[in-house]
Amino acid sequence: GAVVSQHPSRVICKSGTSVKIECRSLDFQATTMFWYRQFPKQSLMLMATSNEGSKATYEQGVEKDKFLINHASLTLSTLTVTSAHPEDSSFYICSARDHLAGGTQYFGPGTRLTVL
Amino acid sequence: GESVGLHLPTLSVQEGDNSIINCAYSNSASDYFIWYKQESGKGPQFIIDIRSNMDKRQGQRVTVLLNKTVKHLSLQIAATQPGDSAVYFCAERRGTGFQKLVFGTGTRLLVSP
Numbered sequence: 001g002a003v004v005s006q007h008p009s010r011v012i013c014k015s016g017t018s019v020k021i022e023c024r025s026l027d028f029q030a031t032t033m034f035w036y037r038q039f040p041k042q043s044l045m046l047m048a049t050s051n052e053g054s055k056a057t058y059e060q061g062v063e064k065d066k067f068l069i070n071h072a073s074l075t076l077s078t079l080t081v082t083s084a085h086p087e088d089s090s091f092y093i094c095s096a097r098d099h100l101a102g103g104t105q106y107f108g109p110g111t112r113l114t115v116l
Numbered sequence: 117g118e119s120v121g122l123h124l125p126t127l128s129v130q131e132g133d134n135s136i137i138n139c140a141y142s143n144s145a146s147d148y149f150i151w152y153k154q155e156s157g158k159g160p161q162f163i164i165d166i167r168s169n170m171d172k173r174q175g176q177r178v179t180v181l182l183n184k185t186v187k188h189l190s191l192q193i194a195a196t197q198p199g200d201s202a203v204y205f206c207a208e209r210r211g212t213g214f215q216k217l218v219f220g221t222g223t224r225l226l227v228s229p
Binding site: 006012034043044045046047049086089095097103104105106107108109110112 | 148152157158159160161162165205215216217218219220221222
């Protein structure tokens with residue numbers, strides 16, 4: 001099946017710093033990628049929809065200036081958490097939509113962000 | 117607002133039993149539903165999907181049932197194994213265009229040997 005990777009898998013940073021998370025589709029092209037956030041024992045909450053070559057679409061309540069999304073190629077989207085604070089600590093998961101496979105979304109393994 | 121939710125937060129079964137995980141949705145316009153399995157510290161893994169023009173779909177050891185009349189979705193796992201222990205989410209695809217997924221709250225399945 002299609003594979004989506006994320007890097008890094010785990011990151012610890014100091015409050016006030018910025019962290020970049022990469023999401024790659026390894027064996028298919030993804031014009032659309034999605035970024036989710038998941039707090040412990042909770043469900044996945046969609047943060048934004050990332051489209052190759054255009055601006056991301058953010059969900060209500062998600063600060064676009066804090067969570068910068070770039071989708072520069074058909075296989076890579078990045079999420080940058082700017083000026084991270086402890087409340088940004090969470091599990092960030094991306095998914096990539098394979099439009100050639102009926103639009104099935106494949107999920108990455110997630111990135112655990114801990115802000116001290 | 118509209119949501120996709122689950123009736124049971126935790127389901128405990130014995131190895132070999134059949135498991136049934138339920139999900140209620142409220143958006144009658146949704147046309148596609150997916151079940152995902154998520155193990156601790158990992159991303160969701162696709163299990164099975166079903167389109168709204170179907171009421172049943174079978175996979176290997178899993179069956180998804182869709183009842184559009186009462187807006188209910190279920191996942192049946194036959195001969196449950198310890199490796200099936202995980203959190204299971206139903207997801208509903210909404211909208212046109214980018215077709216984002218809306219996830220339910222999740223059910224934890226615990227399988228005892």
